Amino acid sequence: MNEIEELLPHRDPFLFVDEIVSADNEKIVARHVFTEKEFFFKGHFPQYPVTPGVILVETMAQSGGAGLRKLGLLGGDALFFLASIDKVKFRRQVLPGEEVRSEIRNLRVSAKMIKQAGKAYVGDELAAEAEWLCLVSEPQPAWAPPPSPAGGPWAPRTPNKKGIIYGS
Numbered sequence: 001m002n003e004i005e006e007l008l009p010h011r012d013p014f015l016f017v018d019e020i021v022s023a024d025n026e027k028i029v030a031r032h033v034f035t036e037k038e039f040f041f042k043g044h045f046p047q048y049p050v051t052p053g054v055i056l057v058e059t060m061a062q063s064g065g066a067g068l069r070k071l072g073l074l075g076g077d078a079l080f081f082l083a084s085i086d087k088v089k090f091r092r093q094v095l096p097g098e099e100v101r102s103e104i105r106n107l108r109v110s111a112k113m114i115k116q117a118g119k120a121y122v123g124d125e126l127a128a129e130a131e132w133l134c135l136v137s138e139p140q141p142a143w144a145p146p147p148s149p150a151g152g153p154w155a156p157r158t159p160n161k162k163g164i165i166y167g168s
Contacts, residue, residue, distance in 0.1 A: 007066040009079060013039045016059040017066050021101075028067030028104040032059055036096040051094035056128040057085055060118035063102035065134065073109055080114055080134040087117075092127040094120075100127065112136055 004017050021029040034051050041049035061082055068074045094100055101121045108115040114134040120127045 004066060007069040008062060010062060014058075015062070016055065017062045017102075020063075020067055020070050023067040023070050025071065025073075026106060028064055028102075028106070030063035030066060030102045030104070031099055032063075032102070033099045034094055034096060038096070041096055049096050051100075053088070053090045053128060056090070056094060056100070056120050057088060057130050057132065058082075059100060060102045060104060060120055060128070060130060061116070061132055061134065064104040064106070064114070064116040064118060064132075067104060068106070068109060068114065074114075074136065075138075077139055078136050079139055080136050082132055083113075083135045084133045086131045086133075088128070088130040090128050092122060092125050094122055094127050098122050107131070110136075 004015065004019070005011070007020070008015065008017065010016075016032050017030050018032045019030060021031055023029070036049075038051070040052055040055060044050060044052050061080075065074065065080050069076075074080065099122065102118055103121070104116050104118040106114075106116055113136060115131070116134075117129075117131040119129045
């Protein structure tokens, strides 16, 4: 397991941080090269592959989370989930083979939430910028859907002795 995999719960094909270049309480700098093999280039767009904007936002958020964990500001088991994304602007396309440098500012960090702002650059050109809020949570037991009653979820239900229908 490499350093980034120790810092982030994400895995291929949804891991968009190659290296944390620097991290302090105010600023995190990370990098990622979008190779031709990225899963989304096959469909976005086949004749002209471009990194989707939402992937650039995810890249910045992952960079911020990895940097916080490297600084010891996020617990080892803590997961962080995007809750809101604001002030998003896309300034430049990111093409296969290009390296993105994410520069992240910590706006507010607590045990329950993370507020960050970031800019993604290709060379000196600004490609994207955004602010986001992540909620922090401990891992929950493995999720499994509840069992469906006989006949599936839309089957008629029979009331119990008190006239209550459960599961409706």
